[in-house]
Amino acid sequence: MVKLLAYERLLLLLSVILLSCNKNIEEYEKKKLTDTLRIIDSVNAARTVYNDSIRTLNKKDRYRDISGSYRFTHSEIAGSGKVRFTKNGRDEYNVSGKISSGSDFVAIEGKIKAVTMQYLNFEGVIEQKINGKKFRRTAKTSFKDEKKGPYWRLQDKKGGEGFVEYIDIHF
Numbered sequence: 001m002v003k004l005l006a007y008e009r010l011l012l013l014l015s016v017i018l019l020s021c022n023k024n025i026e027e028y029e030k031k032k033l034t035d036t037l038r039i040i041d042s043v044n045a046a047r048t049v050y051n052d053s054i055r056t057l058n059k060k061d062r063y064r065d066i067s068g069s070y071r072f073t074h075s076e077i078a079g080s081g082k083v084r085f086t087k088n089g090r091d092e093y094n095v096s097g098k099i100s101s102g103s104d105f106v107a108i109e110g111k112i113k114a115v116t117m118q119y120l121n122f123e124g125v126i127e128q129k130i131n132g133k134k135f136r137r138t139a140k141t142s143f144k145d146e147k148k149g150p151y152w153r154l155q156d157k158k159g160g161e162g163f164v165e166y167i168d169i170h171f
Contacts, residue, residue, distance in 0.1 A: 058090065059090060060090070061090060061091050061114070062090070062091055062114070063091055063114045063116065063117050064117065065087065066085055066093065066114065066171070067085050067086060067087045067093065068084070068085060069082050069083070069084050069085075070082070070083050070084075070085065070097075070169050070170055070171060071083075071169075071170040072097045072098070072099050072106075072108070072167075072168070072169055072170075073099065073151075073166075073167070073168045073170065074099050074106045074128070074130075074165065074166070074167050074168075075164075075165050075166035075167075076104070076130045076131075076165060077099050077100070077101045077104050077105075077106065077130070078101050079099070079101050080099060080170075081097055081098050081099030081100065081106070082097050082098075083095060083096070083097025083108060083169055084096055084097055085112065088111075091113055091114040091115075092111060092112070092113050092114075093111065093112045093113075093114075094110075094111055095108060095109070095110055095111065095112045095122070095124070096108065096109045096110075103129065103132070104128075104129060104130050104131065105128065105129055106126065106127070106128040106130075106167060107125075107126070107127045107128070108124065108125075108126050108167075109124050109125050110122055110123055110124010110125060110126075111123050111124055112143070115142075117145070118144060118145045119142050119143070119144055119145075120142060120143040120144075120152055120169075121140065121141075121142050122140070122141050122142060122143060122154075123140045124138075125137070125138055126154070126167065128159075128160075130159070130160075130165075133160055133161060134160070135159060135160030137156055139156065141154060141155055141156040142154075142155045143155065143169055145171075149168075149170075150170055150171055151168040151169060151170040151171060152168065152169045152171065153166060153167070153168050154166070154167040154168070
């Protein structure tokens, strides 16, 4: 009978140990999960900061900001007009302006993207009336700094009558 009591005590002791081990394991697992979640949150916070810095850099112009008003000229029109660049994105600008002298005029309306400081890609409309002849340019084209002066020159130089015309934006 004494042996049976000792056996029961041993069994009871082992049951208590097993139950306490299970409780310790559960606490350990909870702590481990909490630590893991804390590490994940820390990594996510670091990635968010990194991604935000990339987003900020992607909003910055690659080239200098060319917003503002510029002198606008045409080789067949005496005098000059103004063209205005309004920033609307990374190296992108809305552009509008006009030159006029008497009944002759050139009007520009569209978007310009600075590809380099030498090339500005233009998409929009250039309408003109020179010596009573109307002409409208709608094809995508470029303005280029040809290093001949302080201006970007329209690369679509052929006018409505087939002759070369120079349309320049002076910087």
